[in-house]
């Protein structure tokens with residue numbers, strides 16, 4: 001079912017946009033053709049590996065252009081869309097796709113090291129953006145992505161799709177309405193590193209003919225090609241990703257932030273320990289246990305499955321607990337999760353379709369459920385955890401100034417140089 005925004009009239013749109021302007025800062029300029037039907041929004045898809053194909057299926061009625069630096073992945077996606085009756089243009093370089101004036105929005109499902117550059121360039125080219133989680137590779141990138149969205153008045157939805165699932169929303173509403181009393185702790189369980197490669201790595205080699213490896217690397221440091229560093233495996237190397245901390249933290253820490261009501265702020269101190277397994281050839285943490293202290297005094301602990309932590313998000317108050325994961329919602333006492341949220345209580349943003357919400361917001365001018373600022377703040381929590389365990393010491397964070405306090409080495413890890421000629425903003 002379409003949300004009301006999908007059938008908004010031009011007059012309603014202008015009224016809504018004027019209201020949204022209080023947040024977005026000015027009415028948005030939206031091409032006339034997007035009024036009335038999400039199907040008339042045209043999308044370009046950048047990155048067509050595992051998640052890119054999943055996203056493509058969600059935008060079957062909008063897809064008009066496809067881009068991947070791997071011609072094999074591109075050909076597969078072209079076939080998928082052709083089989084569904086969509087005649088898409090194919091691109092090897094996303095900058096050419098962004099030149100297409102008829103494309104309203106882009107869907108970015110590249111490895112993480114490309115998210116910031118493609119989001120900023122897309123916003124500058126006037127496109128709205130659905131960008132996969134984790135939003136950024138570094139904290140500094142995330143802030144530039146927010147600025148690009150705001151200065152260009154573009155809708156940017158982060159792909160942390162748990163926000164559009166009723167279980168997660170209801171759990172957070174119960175917490176925010178005090179059903180477990182005063183919130184004291186949050187436990188967040190993330191996956192262990194699942195690197196499929198456990199013995200000696202294959203030798204570096206020449207990149208396969210179908211892959212433009214230089215463009216795959218983009219702003220990441222130059223290094224010889226190795227099949228176990230690209231396509232899915234990028235997750236296990238700092239140059240391209242933050243490991244399971246950012247991969248799963250962008251889901252479950254994101255829900256913790258929602259339940260705590262800290263979508264526009266974050267922790268003030270981060271400390272913890274991690275295990276690294278270089279003999280398994282990956283660089284990111286194998287497992288970790290990280291403690292975040294929030295200004296409210298709430299402590300969030302993030303780690304892999306342990307007796308006190310399960311995959312998902314557990315809120316612990318002085319009168320009860322609520323645990324939520326995909327397909328799971330439990331509470332103690334058990335009847336907490338039977339209680340309706342009354343009309344006069346806090347109701348959180350209600351979306352049941354993450355991709356549809358993005359399209360609706362393009363038409364309405366309203367902020368999407370996982371707006372770029374929210375995605376940036378959740379990713380920041382993940383990055384701070386990685387910085388703390390990589391350096392092995394406590395990090396003090398100022399969430400208002402978005403600065404690490406009194407630690408130059410840690411501050412340096414909140415940004416990173418881009419390989420020339422790539423620059424950001």
Ligand SMILES: NC(=O)c1ccc[n+]([C@@H]2O[C@H](COP(=O)([O-])OP(=O)(O)OC[C@H]3O[C@@H](n4cnc5c(N)ncnc54)[C@H](O)[C@@H]3O)[C@@H](O)[C@H]2O)c1
Nearest residue numbers: 047048049050051068069070073109110132133216231232
């Ligand atoms: N929301 C979710 O639940 C979810 C699930 C899985 C993955 N993801 C996210 O999706 C992203 C991609 O993950 P994946 O597992 O699909 O990776 P993948 O390696 O399977 O796919 C990435 C694709 O991007 C392409 N690519 C790389 N650089 C490019 C560029 N400059 N221009 C165009 N294409 C480029 C690659 O060739 C590849 O086809 C990651 O950020 C990941 O965290 C999200």
